[in-house]
Amino acid sequence: MKTLLGLKTKELEQIALSLGLDAYRGRQLAQWMYRKRVTSFEAMTDLGKDTRERLLQTYAINPLKEKRVHQHQDGTAKYLFELEDGECIETVKIPHGDWETICVSTQLGCPIGCTFCASGLDYGRNLTAAEIIGQVLLSRGDTSTNVVFMGIGEPFLNRKELFRSLKILNGEVGIGARHLTVSTIGIVEGIENLAHLGMEVNLGISLHAPQDELRRRLIKTHLSRLRDILKAADLYFQKTGRRISFEYVMLSGVNDLLKHATHLGRLLKSFDFKCHVNLIPYNETDSGYSSSSPARIRAFQQCLEELGINVTVRQERGKGIQAACGQLRRQHLEGKIPS
Numbered sequence: 055m056k057t058l059l060g061l062k063t064k065e066l067e068q069i070a071l072s073l074g075l076d077a078y079r080g081r082q083l084a085q086w087m088y089r090k091r092v093t094s095f096e097a098m099t100d101l102g103k104d105t106r107e108r109l110l111q112t113y114a115i116n117p118l119k120e121k122r123v124h125q126h127q128d129g130t131a132k133y134l135f136e137l138e139d140g141e142c143i144e145t146v147k148i149p150h151g152d153w154e155t156i157c158v159s160t161q162l163g164c165p166i167g168c169t170f171c172a173s174g175l176d177y178g179r180n181l182t183a184a185e186i187i188g189q190v191l192l193s194r195g196d197t198s199t200n201v202v203f204m205g206i207g208e209p210f211l212n213r214k215e216l217f218r219s220l221k222i223l224n225g226e227v228g229i230g231a232r233h234l235t236v237s238t239i240g241i242v243e244g245i246e247n248l249a250h251l252g253m254e255v256n257l258g259i260s261l262h263a264p265q266d267e268l269r270r271r272l273i274k275t276h277l278s279r280l281r282d283i284l285k286a287a288d289l290y291f292q293k294t295g296r297r298i299s300f301e302y303v304m305l306s307g308v309n310d311l312l313k314h315a316t317h318l319g320r321l322l323k324s325f326d327f328k329c330h331v332n333l334i335p336y337n338e339t340d341s342g343y344s345s346s347s348p349a350r351i352r353a354f355q356q357c358l359e360e361l362g363i364n365v366t367v368r369q370e371r372g373k374g375i376q377a378a379c380g381q382l383r384r385q386h387l388e389g390k391i392p393s
């Protein structure tokens with residue numbers, strides 16, 4: 055079966071024509087899939103029985119099946135979706151007031167190998183645009199939605215499907231570019247490509263260390279020099295005017311000392327971009343790292359602020375539902391979650 059999700063309206067019109075239907079049937083398909091979020095042809099009531107049957111013979115809509123949802127009392131929900139090949143991926147939804155943020159995966163496992171992450175180096179393949187968009191459509195509620203490409207995988211190692219997903223989420227699903235965020239470990243070429251895509255999406259860069267040497271200890275592969283990453287961030291800011299977010303996971307005794315904060319602040323100040331640092335309390339796994347104490351995080355934040363950097367500390371959400379990146383999927387792989 056071929057999947058229709060991940061196709062733009064123009065491409066759906068071509069499919070309609072190839073089946074001997076009028077082109078406007080393609081536009082109807084797009085409306086049903088992306089705006090009304092239906093998951094079966096039977097629900098497309100204005101298509102006519104014949105048309106629906108013809109579509110059903112060759113095409114499917116969403117390649118994802120919901121396998122598990124873990125709901126936390128703070129409202130955070132973690133989804134485990136099964137793909138057509140039987141593999142599983144994770145999606146997290148975090149509600150906040152009239153908004154929700156959906157954190158999508160872009161790869162099956164992740165080839166980057168951050169030493170503090172449950173997904174590191176457990177890599178299978180890239181996800182298709184249909185599998186990425188499907189996560190949003192199946193987990194979305196009725197509130198306004200932000201989508202962050204911050205789940206399992208490095209989005210810029212799956213650039214073609216990432217860019218297609220961004221275009222469809224924006225143009226077809228109707229999520230504003232400023233409500234889409236791509237988060238990367240710092241793939242320079244990917245940042246440059248995104249700068250030229252012509253969409254003002256938000257860019258997040260996971261720094262985790264203010265010096266190359268320490269960064270090499272934390273992140274095993276696909277490493278670029280910090281200066282090159284920040285130069286690419288500067289290009290992104292010049293092209294889009296969007297403030298850059300830098301993510302920094304706080305690991306006790308590893309990267310959370312005042313000397314690290316001072317280095318980081320001075321490094322960021324040496325560029326022209328507007329930026330913001332997001333300190334992330336570590337969600338402990340069995341990686342051997344532990345989270346910095348609240349007092350250490352506050353001191354780190356204060357040091358950066360004194361150097362003139364905007365800083366926030368990410369609120370911890372979803373504790374107790376394996377909310378650290380890749381934990382739910384890992385438990386599934388280890389057979390700790392019954393099918």
Ligand code: SF4
Nearest residue numbers: 164167168171174207
């Ligand atoms: S933290 Fe992100 S980039 Fe690093 S291994 Fe985990 S999923 Fe990959």
